[in-house]
Amino acid sequence: MSEFPYAIVGFDLDGTLCDTAYDLGTALNRTLAFAGRTTFALPEVRRFIGGGSGQMLRSALIATGGCDEEAFPALQDRLFAYYSEAIAVHSRLFPGGEAMLDDLAARGVRLAVATNKREVFARQLLEELGLIGRFATVIGGDTLGPGTSKPAPDMLREMVARCGGGRAAFVGDTTFDIGAARAAALPVVAVSFGFHDLPPADLGADAVIDHFDELVPALARLA
Numbered sequence: 153m154s155e156f157p158y159a160i161v162g163f164d165l166d167g168t169l170c171d172t173a174y175d176l177g178t179a180l181n182r183t184l185a186f187a188g189r190t191t192f193a194l195p196e197v198r199r200f201i202g203g204g205s206g207q208m209l210r211s212a213l214i215a216t217g218g219c220d221e222e223a224f225p226a227l228q229d230r231l232f233a234y235y236s237e238a239i240a241v242h243s244r245l246f247p248g249g250e251a252m253l254d255d256l257a258a259r260g261v262r263l264a265v266a267t268n269k270r271e272v273f274a275r276q277l278l279e280e281l282g283l284i285g286r287f288a289t290v291i292g293g294d295t296l297g298p299g300t301s302k303p304a305p306d307m308l309r310e311m312v313a314r315c316g317g318g319r320a321a322f323v324g325d326t327t328f329d330i331g332a333a334r335a336a337a338l339p340v341v342a343v344s345f346g347f348h349d350l351p352p353a354d355l356g357a358d359a360v361i362d363h364f365d366e367l368v369p370a371l372a373r374l375a
């Protein structure tokens with residue numbers, strides 16, 4: 153095995169490492185139904201995922217009749233309760249994810265998660281999937297405080313610091329991820345199988361992969 157060029161590889165969670173659309177969508181639809189709104193077919197929910205669950209709920213409320221800011225906090229709490237109850241019913245790593253994580257770990261790469269999901273849910277999901285021990289750190293959209301979630305660079309800078317520094321790359325699925333990586337001056341790979349808010353080729357990533365088998369070679373080429 154030749155020397156791998158990156159000491160740290162960070163991953164977005166929803167739509168990048170894991171297909172979480174079904175469980176997020178179920179929690180969202182239960183919340184919308186409680187609020188008397190129409191619900192969404194799952195493929196439609198995917199476009200709301202990327203900016204964090206609060207943004208997902210707000211966008212879905214606006215799309216179904218409007219978002220009343222006074223009622224919003226209680227609805228958000230309800231969404232969180234529904235999601236926590238059934239966070240890993242259908243959510244799984246995308247195909248090839250486990251072998252890819254094994255491969256990077258065998259090369260001595262430190263692995264991290266930087267997600268706009270709340271940290272508590274990111275940890276719960278990774279724990280329920282038996283993956284938490286693989287990551288040196290897990291940083292959520294609420295970990296560092298207001299204004300720090302992706303596309304701001306803060307989470308990725310913190311990720312590199314927590315991993316002890318060194319050459320790092322990031323992997324994501326939406327403009328939030330590519331924007332954050334650019335702002336933090338990290339190379340970034342986009343996954344075409346995620347919940348992208350733009351066509352994958354238009355995200356502006358340094359490379360686009362269609363399967364996790366392609367990640368290690370793509371990172372090696374980037375460097």
Ligand SMILES: O=C(O)COP(=O)(O)O
Pocket residue numbers: 164165166167168200201202203204205208266267268269
């Ligand atoms: O849940 C979301 O909307 C965002 O999560 P992600 O940053 O892991 O894609």
Ligand SMILES: [Mg+2]
Pocket residue numbers: 164165166167168201202324325326346347
């Ligand atoms: Mg994502």
